[in-house]
Amino acid sequence: MNGVLAVFPDETLQLHTTRSPEFIGLCVKTTPICQETSRLLKISKNGSESVIGILDTGIWPEHPSFQDQGLDPIPSHFKGHCQDGQDFNKSHCNRKLIGAKYFSGGYETMVKNLGGEILSARDYDGHGTHVASIAAGRSVSGAGFYGFAGVVSGGVAPESRISVYKVCWFNGCLLSDIVKAFDEAVKDGVNVISMSLGSLKLPFYMDLIAISAFRASEKGISVIASAGNEGPEKGSVSYLAPWITTVGAGTIDRDFxxxxxxxxxxxxxxxxxxxxxxxxxxxxxxxxxxxxxxxxxxxxxxxxxxxxxxxxxxxxxxxxxxxxxxxxxxxxxxxxxxxxxxxxxxxxxxxxxxxxxxxxxxxxxxxxxxxxxxxxxxxxxxxxxxTALCVRPAPILASFSCRGPNQVEPTVLKPDLMAPGVNILGSWTPHVGPTNLVSDTRVIGFNIQTGTSMACPHVSGAVSLLKAAHPSWSPGTIKSALMTTARVAGNLAGKLISDESSGQNSGPLGIGSGFLQPEKALDPGLVYDLEHEDYTVFLCGLNYSPKQIRLVVGKWVDCGVGSREKDYLLTKLNYPAVVMVMGLNQEWVGVRRRVRNVGSSGCKYRARVVGLSGFDVEIRPKRLRFRRFGERLEYEVGVKRVKDERGNLRNFSVGWFKWEEEGGQHIVRSPVLVLEDDFVRGILHKL
The missing domain is CATH 3.50.30.30 (Glucose Oxidase; domain 1)
Known part of the structure; x- marks a missing residue:
């Protein structure tokens, strides 16, 4: 058929199911954990010029979290609208909720009998309303859940605009509806797409969400997704493509x-x-x-x-x-x-x-x-x-949060980041009680929920703020800024973030680059620009055929390399994290990276390595000098196995390397993992 690249079977996916903005540093006033107010909120005007597209169960438009008092006119780049439907019409939208559409074609074909489904963007589940308020809810006084967490509630990007795309229904979320919603969100002109939904773990050319996300990224749209709640098993993480930002979940410093x-x-x-x-x-x-x-x-x-x-x-x-x-x-x-x-x-x-x-x-x-x-x-x-505040230690990596390594390509670290996802207060629909059970007749305005579903919109809101503050930044630049400024220590002095499942220090397979710190990402010093050419070269390195690569990128690509060179291409992906996979008898492996100066001209950086026991690490060059703003420089990282005192070689090691600004304030941190090929295969074989 003309205009059709491929035909895919439909699939049903499931949903991944305040104090937190302050805990990640977005402070509107000084508090015991905030020494100063947020520059990012000020510079970005609370994200007013950015639009977050939420793919979920819809929204309850009358909720005060979505009122538009005092907001500027709708950003001129947004071309979407609000779709009429059952219990929902255009008048429910405003300068806050600026788009609302529903997608049920695939679901209606699969389910046949819709029962009591409401065919509109109205949320009769609560999940979509909850995640939308976390990402971009307005401030609401007197929020809380039966006296718990009772404060002023507000989202990460309180003045960012919301456009909802209802793709999830009583029996799940159909892949065909999700893909259609992606296309609409791109046409509408959103800046961020946020998905707290399940995912399939397939080669990228067979993964329709990965393909849709690639096309969105080409248009300058950041795609953020939840890592999944099937942890702590290794290799359980979802959303494996490098052009998607994948988010795990942890605690904040509040409990009950x-x-x-x-x-x-x-x-x-x-x-x-x-x-x-x-x-x-x-x-x-x-x-x-x-x-x-x-x-x-x-x-x-x-x-x-x-x-x-x-x-x-x-x-x-x-x-x-x-x-x-x-x-x-x-x-x-x-x-x-x-x-x-x-x-x-x-x-x-x-x-x-x-x-x-x-x-x-x-x-x-x-x-x-x-x-x-x-x-x-x-x-x-x-x-x-x-309610207790200033709880220590925090954050803690939640046991349920899905872990790496990446099943499709282990050299791409997943998850990318960790964000608040345990006991999170958010807005709710009055149509269902807080448990979603039919017998639960309680009517509430706010609910407390847990899951990577709640972690994802924290990052979506942060991306919206950064896009408003730096309109020229690409999705790859924003992702780099967030990853290299994330923290790996908790709120106990000298203690790393711990893993609930093991009681030990967490590592990059659980927290990715670390816990979200959007305030620091405003001024990251250096960034790893991930351009679409990087992704194309990466797909060539995966040994995909020209037809398979075309399915992802939408055009014919001539890789122009032999099979021996393809492994080398994987090492060139300019990712802000480093995962090196070594063969059983391989002694040395290396990668190449490229950084761009987004700080001051004339700055100098020195490399420093932490951890990676069992390996000698070499970074060439060890110093980078940037003569001007925007200059790009390359470096290489190589690791060599060394025997311990018993003559054994390690098959797994974790560490970090940092570019530290000489005489300045910037520290650009990247996690480094070295995995033996048999070790990775052993993990993935069990799945």
């Missing part, structure tokens, strides 16, 4: 402390979003329900003695914890003590259950079992203690 007091006086600490007024007012009998892997039959089978009890349980993967709470309540339980097992082993996540609930670490289950076995009449009561 609660405690269980056992009948013997012992205290077990946890997290809760249940107000103290709703907790059991006296000691109640404790029952141990155990691990729930199939709640639908277990709860019915063991429910006769639940009435009036506090039930202890822990859940396996694929079990809806909200549904567990609902069933326990229906059987007369008065409260639930729950552990999320490997999804959240430290019990960091607080959830809005219909039943009074406290989340505890998996390790605390053993203490409870010991007490139950030693007491003839085990009892407990639960205390909820509200």
């Amino acid at each position: 402390p609660a405690s269980v007091k056992l009948g013997n006086g012992k205290i077990i600490k946890g997290q809760s979003l249940t107000p103290q007024s709703e907790m059991p007012r006296k000691n109640r009998r404790l029952l141990f329900f155990g691990k729930i892997t199939s709640h639908s039959h277990q709860i019915f089978r063991n429910s006769s003695s639940l009435k009036g009890s506090i039930v202890i349980c822990y859940t396996g993967k694929g079990v809806s914890r909200s549904t567990v709470g609902m069933w326990l309540k229906s059987k007369g339980a008065v409260a639930m003590i729950i552990s999320h097992e490997q999804f959240d082993p430290l019990g960091l996540i607080a959830e809005p259950h219909v039943l009074p609930t406290i989340t505890i670490p998996i390790s605390a289950i053993h203490s409870l079992k010991s007490y139950l076995s030693s007491s003839l009449n085990p009892t407990a009561t639960i205390f909820s203690k509200g």
Whole structure:
């Protein structure tokens, strides 16, 4: 067929499901964690000239987070509009919500019976409204969830404009609808596309989202996506193309402390979003329900003695914890003590259950079992203690956040960044309760949610601010600025960001380049320009055929190299992070990079390496001198294996190298991983 490059089967994808702007440094006033107000917010005018395209479940347009009081006229480059539909018309849009469309063609073909679906951009799920408010919600006083996190709520880019593209419905998000929404967002003229959705892990020429993102990037649009919630397994990360910015999730310095007091006086600490007024007012009998892997039959089978009890349980993967709470309540339980097992082993996540609930670490289950076995009449009561700020350590890499290495091409680091994604306050739709359960009749304006879905819009908002502050910066330049200024240390002096799943220091396979710091990205010193020619050369290095490369880039490309040279092309991708894969008997490997000066003329930088034990590292040259603004210079990084004292060679090593400005303030940091080929294959073989 003329005009058709290829035909792909449709797929159904799923959603990846405040204090946080301040925690990433975007401060509107000085506070205990903010020594000065944000220059980025000021210079970018709160992102007013940028438009964020949100691909999700739609939006609740009447929410005060999306009011337009005091906003400038709609940016002239935006050409979109608001589409009429059920319970939604053009009058619902304003100078804040400037575009709203829905895409259901693929979904209608796949599902046939739409049931109660509302065919418009209106959000009857809550997820889309939540992520939109995180990225670009206006300030709303008195926000909070039943007294928790009660402050002024606002998004990362509070005056950026929002254009929503509803692609997700009750049974998921159809790939064909997502691709159509991409095309529309590009035509409309958005500056950022934000996707908190699932993804397929396919070669790039078979990955329609990667292809759509490439075409958007060509038009100067940054594409931001969530890494996924299937961690902590290695190789689980989604959105693997280098032209997409992939975001993992971590905590902020706020939690919702609660405690269980056992009948013997012992205290077990946890997290809760249940107000103290709703907790059991006296000691109640404790029952141990155990691990729930199939709640639908277990709860019915063991429910006769639940009435009036506090039930202890822990859940396996694929079990809806909200549904567990609902069933326990229906059987007369008065409260639930729950552990999320490997999804959240430290019990960091607080959830809005219909039943009074406290989340505890998996390790605390053993203490409870010991007490139950030693007491003839085990009892407990639960205390909820509200909201705590300035919590340490923070951030912590969430166990559920997906990890690298990259399944399609391990030399491209994924995820790229980590951002706030645990217990995040955001706007909500009044159509559904905070658990999304039909039986949950609570009506709220704000909800607290957890997932890489919540981390993604933090980065989308930051990108919108940077684009407004630096209109000439390309998506690759903005990505570089964010990655090289991200932090790898938490708020405990001298301590690196820790990994919830292991209790050890986190590494680039979990946090990417580090935790988001958009304020520092305003002035990064040096940037790694990622141009589309870089991506084309990279695709040649992947040994793709001319037809396969054309599917991605939209034109014929002559790679002009032999097979021996293609591995070399992979080392030339000008990525702000370095992953080197070595053969079993290979002693040395190297990469080449190119940096551009976006600081002052006449500046000098010196290279410094941290970590990478088991390898000798050489950077050539060791010093870079830039005579003018905008000048580009190249350098090479090479690593050589060295034997330890026992004569062994390492197959995995992690470190960082920095370009430190001499006599200046800029530090340009990149993570470096060295992986043995067999080590990578061993990880990916298990998937």
